[in-house]
Amino acid sequence: MREVVGSVVGWPKDNVSSKTLGKSILYGDEALNHRLALDLVFPLADGNLSFPNLNGEAQRKSKAAAEALMLHLVELARARKDQLVYAVIGAPADATIHNKQAILEVGAHAGISAAMVVSEPFSVAYGIDTLDDAIIVDIGAGTIDLCRLHGTLPERDDQISINRAGNYIDQELAKRIKARYPEAQFSQNMAKKAKERFSRVIESEDRAIVSFPVNGRPTELDVTAEIREAVSLIVPEILDAIQKLVASFDPEFQHRIRERVLLSGGGSQIFGLRKALEDGMRRIGGGNVALVDEPVYAGATGSLKLAREMPAEYWEKLSR
Amino acid sequence: MKDSVKTSTTLRAQLVAGTTTHAVDDLATNGIRKVRVLSESQLSSTLRLAVNRVLRDQLQGLGLTAEQVRILSDRSEKELHELLAAGLTSQNAEETTTARVGAHPSTIESILADEQLALQKLLHGETLSSSITKNTSEDLMTLEKRIAQDLGSLIDKDWRNELRQIEDSNKRQILLLEQRISKLVRALESTDRVLAHLQQQPGSQVGPGQFAAGAALDSDNPLYQKKSQLLQALFQANLKLRELDKERPTDG
Numbered sequence: 001m002r003e004v005v006g007s008v009v010g011w012p013k014d015n016v017s018s019k020t021l022g023k024s025i026l027y028g029d030e031a032l033n034h035r036l037a038l039d040l041v042f043p044l045a046d047g048n049l050s051f052p053n054l055n056g057e058a059q060r061k062s063k064a065a066a067e068a069l070m071l072h073l074v075e076l077a078r079a080r081k082d083q084l085v086y087a088v089i090g091a092p093a094d095a096t097i098h099n100k101q102a103i104l105e106v107g108a109h110a111g112i113s114a115a116m117v118v119s120e121p122f123s124v125a126y127g128i129d130t131l132d133d134a135i136i137v138d139i140g141a142g143t144i145d146l147c148r149l150h151g152t153l154p155e156r157d158d159q160i161s162i163n164r165a166g167n168y169i170d171q172e173l174a175k176r177i178k179a180r181y182p183e184a185q186f187s188q189n190m191a192k193k194a195k196e197r198f199s200r201v202i203e204s205e206d207r208a209i210v211s212f213p214v215n216g217r218p219t220e221l222d223v224t225a226e227i228r229e230a231v232s233l234i235v236p237e238i239l240d241a242i243q244k245l246v247a248s249f250d251p252e253f254q255h256r257i258r259e260r261v262l263l264s265g266g267g268s269q270i271f272g273l274r275k276a277l278e279d280g281m282r283r284i285g286g287g288n289v290a291l292v293d294e295p296v297y298a299g300a301t302g303s304l305k306l307a308r309e310m311p312a313e314y315w316e317k318l319s320r
Numbered sequence: 321m322k323d324s325v326k327t328s329t330t331l332r333a334q335l336v337a338g339t340t341t342h343a344v345d346d347l348a349t350n351g352i353r354k355v356r357v358l359s360e361s362q363l364s365s366t367l368r369l370a371v372n373r374v375l376r377d378q379l380q381g382l383g384l385t386a387e388q389v390r391i392l393s394d395r396s397e398k399e400l401h402e403l404l405a406a407g408l409t410s411q412n413a414e415e416t417t418t419a420r421v422g423a424h425p426s427t428i429e430s431i432l433a434d435e436q437l438a439l440q441k442l443l444h445g446e447t448l449s450s451s452i453t454k455n456t457s458e459d460l461m462t463l464e465k466r467i468a469q470d471l472g473s474l475i476d477k478d479w480r481n482e483l484r485q486i487e488d489s490n491k492r493q494i495l496l497l498e499q500r501i502s503k504l505v506r507a508l509e510s511t512d513r514v515l516a517h518l519q520q521q522p523g524s525q526v527g528p529g530q531f532a533a534g535a536a537l538d539s540d541n542p543l544y545q546k547k548s549q550l551l552q553a554l555f556q557a558n559l560k561l562r563e564l565d566k567e568r569p570t571d572g
Contacts, residue, residue: 101565116558131546151546153553306554309537309547314555318562 002297003076006031007141009065010038027072032189041065046163047092047120047142048099049106063106070110084113086315088303090120093145093159114319118306120299121147122154124264127302128292133256135245137238137277138299139267141166144238148245148257157248160241164234166267169195173223173230177212181221186212198227199270231270239280246284258287264298340468342475350475351482371400 010031012018017037031038043049043066051062079085089103100117107115121136130136131149138145144162147154174191177184190212198208208224242261246254258281263274274289281287292298347355375396379389537547 097561097564100561104562104565116554117561118554126547126550129543131543131550153550153557306551310551310555311537314551318555318558 002300003073004028004296005069005073005076007044007069008032008040008042009068010035010040013037013039025068027069043069044142047140047145047161047165048095049102052098052102066102066106067109070106070112074110074112084315084319085111086307086310086319087112087115088118088123088307088310089115090123090299090303091117092143092161093119093121093147093154094156094161095119114315116307116310116318118303119145119147119154119159121145121159121264122149123300123302123306124262124292124298125149125302126306127298127304128262130260130262133253134260134262135242135257137242137261137263137265137268139165139234139238139263139265141266144234144241144265144267146238146241146245148249150249150253150257158245160244162234162237162241164237166192169230169234169267172233173226176226176230177221177223180223180226181212181214183214184212184219184221185214185216194223195227195231198223199231231273232276234267235273235276235280238277239283242277242281242287243284255285258285261287261289262292263289264292264295266296268292268295340471347475350479351486352475352478368397368400371396 006028008028008031010026012021012024017034018024021034021037026034026038031040039061041061041064043051043062045053049062049066051059051066054062074085074087077085087107089107091100091103095117103117104115120140121138124138125131125134125136125147132151134149136145136147136149138147142163142165144165146160146162148158150158170188170192173195174186174188177186177191177194190210194208194210198206198210206224207222208227209220210223211218211220213219246258249257261277261281263277267273268291274291277289278287281289294301344355372393375393376389379392384392537544537551541547
């Protein structure tokens with residue numbers, strides 16, 4: 001069983017919307033679909049919980065959203081009442097101690113008995129049993145996380161986080177569409193859906209035609225160039241990060257990690273990205289780029305595997 | 321004959337000498353749960369009955385009248401009654417009885433034979449009886465030894481039987497439990513398969529949380545060593561994080 005929930009929480013704005021929706025709180029896509037009737041809160045920023053960096057009412061709301069979202073995730077796991085809940089929670093590769101402590105705090109509030117915070121690209125690597133001689137590039141919504149694997153638990157120098165990922169592409173795409181079609185009416189969520197539907201255009205002759213309202217009337221718009229440009233924005237940053245990880249590795253073994261660059265995460269499904277990266281890697285001597293199986297779930301799958309293979313005594317010690 | 325009579329008067333002493341004494345706790349430890357206790361009165365009445373029967377058999381071929389037989393029978397009954405009433409272990413009784421029964425040596429021989437017969441019947445049944453009835457004049461010391469041996473083997477036999485029964489019972493119990501464990505293991509495997517299958521169905525209500533944690537890293541896994549080290553390092557890192565979290569000042 002898999003459950004995917006967008007990291008957004010919405011509370012009905014008033015009693016009317018509460019009665020209309022029949023719920024006191026909504027999550028993920030359901031919240032986005034009813035966003036006009038809700039106070040939406042995005043508890044993550046750049047892949048990390050944002051409340052530690054906020055103040056006052058904004059902090060209170062953000063923390064409440066994070067706690068509610070975590071509680072919802074625990075409920076989705078459908079643990080029996082007599083079971084202890086253990087969780088492996090992914091964090092961006094460059095998450096600070098404070099970021100990780102915030103995760104543990106929210107986890108404890110949600111009734112998790114013991115939690116481990118793990119670098120997201122490392123979870124991916126563990127899930128596919130690739131623990132040596134590889135670079136994982138996990139392209140999420142908030143961050144792109146790269147991790148160099150050489151048989152040990154990755155340290156800070158082995159990992160790089162880029163804060164321009166899926167959300168950044170959506171913003172850039174919306175900005176470009178707005179620039180070309182100023183009269184078009186659309187939200188960032190609509191731009192995101194267009195990106196997900198047409199991201200293959202990066203290497204094809206197909207046209208990306210979307211239907212957005214113009215003065216209230218559905219109008220077909222060609223956004224091929226905009227999508228291609230927006231999607232391509234992340235390629236140079238990924239290439240730079242790969243080069244840094246390769247260059248700072250033992251020179252005798254650099255070729256090994258260049259030969260195994262593995263893409264995961266929702267953003268890895270952008271058609272043509274693999275080829276664009278391989279082309280770009282020629283400047284550092286070339287390399288092979290591959291896509292992991294089920295890239296969207298690779299991190300969660302790896303985390304689950306890690307949680308199950310973790311000796312029970314470790315969990316018990318963490319839960320005391 | 322006097323010696324025989326004297327010996328017979330110490331029947332109780334012979335009984336005591338021909339047996340071994342066991343504490344009740346020891347018998348229980350050896351697995352013996354029940355002991356039949358013979359009272360002296362039971363033994364006496366059995367002896368009287370036996371003496372009377374043997375006497376009549378012996379007198380039958382002598383051509384005596386019925387009246388003569390009755391008189392002899394009554395007298396022997398009386399003598400035996402006095403003998404038993406005087407107390408078989410008493411030295412005084414022993415001397416008195418010797419004097420009284422001196423006039424009836426053949427009767428006393430019969431009494432002795434029947435005493436022995438009755439005794440073996442009570443103690444051991446037919447096994448001992450065959451040896452005793454064939455030779456009533458057998459040396460009593462030998463008889464004592466046999467009784468002691470027979471009693472010993474009887475106790476040993478009971479003890480071993482009990483032990484064997486307990487062992488058999490335990491083996492059956494172990495076998496039964498092993499079968500139940502196997503059945504439970506099969507049921508668990510089957511449940512896991514069903515859960516895994518259900519989890520893949522659309523709209524499944526089976527959550528990952530319903531699987532037990534600690535599916536233990538398989539030691540046959542070629543990455544076992546490396547993974548074990550990584551898991552340990554990850555655990556240590558998280559333990560450290562938790563310690564730091566505890567040291568963090570709380571809000572407010």
